[in-house]
Amino acid sequence: MATASLALTEATDVLRPGSEDAAVEAFGDGTNVLVVGGGTIVVPEMTFRRVRPARALLLQDAGLAGITRDGSRVTIGATTAIEELVGVPAPLGPCAANIADLEIRAAATVGGNLCAGGGHEAPRGDLQGAFLALGATVRSAGEGGIREEPLEDFLPRRRERLALDVSYEEPAAGAFAGLDRPHTHDYTALAVSAARAADGTVRLAATGAGSHGIRLPSAEAAADDPEAVGEAALQDVTPHDDALASAWYRTKVLPVLVRRALTELEEPA
Amino acid sequence: MKVVGARIPRYDGVAHVTGRTTYVDDVRIPGTLWVKALRSPHHHAGIEKMDTRPAEDMAGVHAVITHADVPLLEYGHLSALGIPADEPLLALDEVRYKGQPIALVAAKDEETAAEAVSKIAIEFEERPALTDVRQAFDTDAPKIHREGNWYTHFEDEMDHRQIRKGDIDWAFEHADTIVQGVYRPAAIEHAPLETQTCQVVPEPSGRLTIYSCTQALYFSMGVVAAHLQVPLNKLKFVGGTTGGGFGGKVDTATETMCALLAQKSGRPVKWRWTREEEFLCSSTRAPWHMEIADAVTADGWILGRKMLTLHDAGAYSRFSPYGLTKHSFHHTGAYTIPNLEFDGYVVYTNRVPTTAMRGFGVTSVSFAAETHMSRIADVLGVDPIEIRLKNANRIGDTSPNGIVYTDPSTVSTIQTIAEAIGNELKAEYRTMTNEPRSGEWLPEHLVAQLGNPEEH
Amino acid sequence: MNLTVNGVTHEVESSLLTPLLDVLREELGITGPKAGCHQGGCGACTVLVDGEPRRSCLLPVAYADGGEITTVEGLGSPEDLSPIQEAFIHHYAAQCGFCTSGMMLAGQGYIARGGTDNAAAIQEALGGHVCRCTGYAKIVEAVAAAARGDSFDLTETAVGKYTKMTTGGAE
Numbered sequence: 066m067a068t069a070s071l072a073l074t075e076a077t078d079v080l081r082p083g084s085e086d087a088a089v090e091a092f093g094d095g096t097n098v099l100v101v102g103g104g105t106i107v108v109p110e111m112t113f114r115r116v117r118p119a120r121a122l123l124l125q126d127a128g129l130a131g132i133t134r135d136g137s138r139v140t141i142g143a144t145t146a147i148e149e150l151v152g153v154p155a156p157l158g159p160c161a162a163n164i165a166d167l168e169i170r171a172a173a174t175v176g177g178n179l180c181a182g183g184g185h186e187a188p189r190g191d192l193q194g195a196f197l198a199l200g201a202t203v204r205s206a207g208e209g210g211i212r213e214e215p216l217e218d219f220l221p222r223r224r225e226r227l228a229l230d231v232s233y234e235e236p237a238a239g240a241f242a243g244l245d246r247p248h249t250h251d252y253t254a255l256a257v258s259a260a261r262a263a264d265g266t267v268r269l270a271a272t273g274a275g276s277h278g279i280r281l282p283s284a285e286a287a288a289d290d291p292e293a294v295g296e297a298a299l300q301d302v303t304p305h306d307d308a309l310a311s312a313w314y315r316t317k318v319l320p321v322l323v324r325r326a327l328t329e330l331e332e333p334a
Numbered sequence: 335m336k337v338v339g340a341r342i343p344r345y346d347g348v349a350h351v352t353g354r355t356t357y358v359d360d361v362r363i364p365g366t367l368w369v370k371a372l373r374s375p376h377h378h379a380g381i382e383k384m385d386t387r388p389a390e391d392m393a394g395v396h397a398v399i400t401h402a403d404v405p406l407l408e409y410g411h412l413s414a415l416g417i418p419a420d421e422p423l424l425a426l427d428e429v430r431y432k433g434q435p436i437a438l439v440a441a442k443d444e445e446t447a448a449e450a451v452s453k454i455a456i457e458f459e460e461r462p463a464l465t466d467v468r469q470a471f472d473t474d475a476p477k478i479h480r481e482g483n484w485y486t487h488f489e490d491e492m493d494h495r496q497i498r499k500g501d502i503d504w505a506f507e508h509a510d511t512i513v514q515g516v517y518r519p520a521a522i523e524h525a526p527l528e529t530q531t532c533q534v535v536p537e538p539s540g541r542l543t544i545y546s547c548t549q550a551l552y553f554s555m556g557v558v559a560a561h562l563q564v565p566l567n568k569l570k571f572v573g574g575t576t577g578g579g580f581g582g583k584v585d586t587a588t589e590t591m592c593a594l595l596a597q598k599s600g601r602p603v604k605w606r607w608t609r610e611e612e613f614l615c616s617s618t619r620a621p622w623h624m625e626i627a628d629a630v631t632a633d634g635w636i637l638g639r640k641m642l643t644l645h646d647a648g649a650y651s652r653f654s655p656y657g658l659t660k661h662s663f664h665h666t667g668a669y670t671i672p673n674l675e676f677d678g679y680v681v682y683t684n685r686v687p688t689t690a691m692r693g694f695g696v697t698s699v700s701f702a703a704e705t706h707m708s709r710i711a712d713v714l715g716v717d718p719i720e721i722r723l724k725n726a727n728r729i730g731d732t733s734p735n736g737i738v739y740t741d742p743s744t745v746s747t748i749q750t751i752a753e754a755i756g757n758e759l760k761a762e763y764r765t766m767t768n769e770p771r772s773g774e775w776l777p778e779h780l781v782a783q784l785g786n787p788e789e790h
Numbered sequence: 791m792n793l794t795v796n797g798v799t800h801e802v803e804s805s806l807l808t809p810l811l812d813v814l815r816e817e818l819g820i821t822g823p824k825a826g827c828h829q830g831g832c833g834a835c836t837v838l839v840d841g842e843p844r845r846s847c848l849l850p851v852a853y854a855d856g857g858e859i860t861t862v863e864g865l866g867s868p869e870d871l872s873p874i875q876e877a878f879i880h881h882y883a884a885q886c887g888f889c890t891s892g893m894m895l896a897g898q899g900y901i902a903r904g905g906t907d908n909a910a911a912i913q914e915a916l917g918g919h920v921c922r923c924t925g926y927a928k929i930v931e932a933v934a935a936a937a938r939g940d941s942f943d944l945t946e947t948a949v950g951k952y953t954k955m956t957t958g959g960a961e
Contacts, residue, residue: 077805077807079805079806079807079852081806081852101807101850103848104848104849104850104853105830105845105848108807108809108847108848108849108850109828109829109830109847109848111807112809112828112829112847113608113610113828113829114445114448121807123806123850123852123853125852125853165830165918166833166917166918167843167914167915167917167918168833168836168843168844168845168896168918169830169845169848169918171842171844172844172845172848172849172853248831249917249918250829250830250831250832250918340946341946341947342946342947343946343947344879344882344884344947346884346887347878347879347882347884347947348868348871348879349868349887350878350884350887350890351862351865351871351875351878351879351884351887351890351894352862352863352865352866352867352868352871352875353821353822353861353862353863353891354868355887356821357824357888359815359821359824359825360821362819362821524922525922526886526888526922527824527826527832527834527886527888527889527920527921527922528824528826528886528888529826576886577824577886577887577888578886578888578922578923579886580922606825608828609826609827609828609829609831609832
């Protein structure tokens with residue numbers, strides 16, 4: 066006895082690749098295929114009929130999970146659960162801990178979070194800011210084959226690519242300052258991640274100040290000037306209204322979060 | 335007392351923890367059709383034309399209902415309390431709130447029902463919407479209710495709930511200070527964990543079995559019987575199990591429509607609201623606009639209160655006049671104020687109709703009255719606890735609507751609070767009781783409002 | 791595919807993308823997990839997958855392939871209640887009961903991970919679960935009691951055996 070919510074996806078071709086190569090081949094150039102990492106974002110999209118895929122690519126068995134370290138270089142497989150990041154140093158650890166709740170983090174994937182498209186009520190991609198601050202690169206498949214590129218370049222085209230893994234150099238110091246969420250289910254309204262690389266370079270990035278995570282180069286240039294850095298950050302963003310917060314509120318709070326992140330960055334580990 | 339303070343079984347406790355409690359969505363009836371609704375996308379619009387045939391003709395669709403299928407389209411749920419009917423079960427020629435149900439489809443599965451709804455052809459003529467109760471009284475405000483923008487059927491066809499007591503002009507002439515405040519609590523969504531759900535089974539005898547999540551089984555039975563124009567013995571309601579209601583599951587929002595679909599299709603039907611429907615289309619606690627002006631003396635007596643309340647009923651009356659009436663009786667809170675001028679209006683707006691929620695009508699005025707007491711204390715520079723004790727209800731004091739208090743607990747409650755927060759009261763406040771006023775607790779201006787508890 | 795729920799293996803006909811919640815409730819008739827929001831926001835749908843609490847409304851049933859699913863029905867029966875079920879009865883942790891299944895399974899998973907009676911840790915573990923009735927205090931107390939291994943005398947609070955259910959109240 067099937068009911069409608071079951072009937073909805075009967076027409077979808079379901080692919081379950083058992084390796085990275087098989088996943089890359091199944092993804093092809095990404096047209097007409099819905100990628101399912103943990104399912105925490107796309108399953109409700111199907112339940113509420115906002116997405117009706119012709120083909121769905123289930124990645125659970127493709128062997129894309131796991132965290133590996135090569136010296137100071139960390140590589141995180143795309144289907145690694147977000148929960149795996151909760152204990153790592155800032156900004157990534159606290160950023161991950163601030164996502165959803167334990168049950169959702171245990172199912173949601175890093176790749177799914179990085180590649181999330183705009184929601185109909187709020188942008189998604191809570192981890193984008195943290196990885197931007199870490200200067201991460203993303204290895205992905207799609208049209209033109211497999212390539213590795215900085216996250217900044219990947220993000221505008223993330224919906225056309227199949228993320229395979231994300232890598233970064235461990236920073237000398239990191240920090241994360243985000244708004245408390247009213248409900249565990251809420252996406253990030255606004256958060257700032259900061260990291261200082263081994264060579265002293267400071268990177269700043271924001272999540273929730275645009276349709277995806279964004280670097281704050283003007284704030285980075287003013288990082289030594291606590292009076293100016295907050296306002297400088299506003300030059301890099303166009304805050305928006307959405308279900309979580311207004312543009313006005315984001316404009317008021319972004320400078321505060323930038324200052325907090327930088328203050329935390331200076332604290333001894 | 336055998337029960338108060340005792341540990342007694344919850345009759346449903348074992349069922350809850352073993353997953354055996356049967357909520358409406360857990361009822362399994364073979365052959366059940368799924369229901370989806372066509373809802374207004376506009377806050378305020380006329381319905382120019384509607385054609386449901388594309389939905390009716392779809393494979394897998396078993397019934398479509400509109401206003402034309404409802405034997406009694408408008409039934410005032412509280413008509414027994416004198417509140418006239420004003421709300422069509424399904425929209426007729428206009429819609430007055432975003433989410434208002436217009437037509438319903440019963441189909442073999444949820445997907446088919448949803449697709450059928452999208453096939454209903456409908457044309458609207460959008461109208462300006464009224465969303466601020468304060469603007470309802472402007473001469474150029476959109477007129478959204480056939481009787482104007484506020485309820486006009488209080489006793490003697492008054493257009494507001496009015497309370498007059500004592501001599502308000504005297505109070506305002508003799509005040510040392512007037513303290514004003516405006517209080518505007520927002521709408522609150524009940525958000526029960528179980529969304530509105532209903533299952534109806536048409537029996538071969540012609541009776542309907544209705545599995546309902548209502549908080550008020552017999553009340554809802556009466557509502558369905560009235561809309562369907564059938565005697566009560568044609569309905570069998572199964573209920574008493576509600577996954578949270580808090581006042582929001584009294585509106586009987588699904589049962590009648592499901593009954594009509596079951597009758598028309600000859601099949602069992604089920605309607606389960608999504609969480610989005612629950613947030614956007616279900617009734618809420620009303621937003622309120624309250625203005626208070628108190629005439630007070632420098633030493634903290636409240637001589638009189640003027641109050642204006644605008645209760646936001648949303649698009650239709652439902653229970654709002656009743657809620658406002660309760661509100662009016664309690665507008666002095668736990669305190670005795672002898673001279674009163676209260677005016678309260680039930681105002682219509684293009685919002686989801688509002689309804690009861692725990693403490694219907696009174697939570698708003700309690701919030702306002704208590705906040706205002708603190709405001710008065712602040713303005714006068716007197717202790718906020720002392721001012722409350724001074725004006726507290728005592729035996730023999732009378733409420734705004736003339737009820738004589740026989741054992742009010744204001745004094746003992748506030749004394750307990752003071753102790754709990756470590757606030758040491760002066761002797762005269764520490765020893766105060768709720769005994770009838772006398773001596774320094776009976777100033778001249780409080781004499782006239784005294785009543786006789788013996789006669790109560 | 792096959793799905794093993796509370797120790798029983800079923801053959802599943804629904805499409806592989808169907809949320810586990812809907813397979814359980816609509817195809818298999820297992821109604822313990824509830825549909826509170828269908829978008830992961832309330833926790834009423836939580837089940838255990840290999841002992842770990844997961845939102846069944848978010849899980850494509852394909853991802854439960856080969857896993858052991860536990861629903862509230864698998865925790866215990868009226869004749870044989872598990873400790874967490876007894877704790878919820880004793881501490882009056884259920885009012886309307888709609889969130890109870892999810893809360894207990896999340897609590898069960900927490901205790902299985904070594905969770906203690908620390909209230910903050912319990913709140914963190916159950917942080918995705920909404921209750922609109924109780925105000926959470928008694929739920930946290932019940933999970934804490936179960937974590938401690940408290941034993942309960944339910945003669946006052948439980949209604950005898952399932953087959954002899956009465957309407958309660960003092961005798």
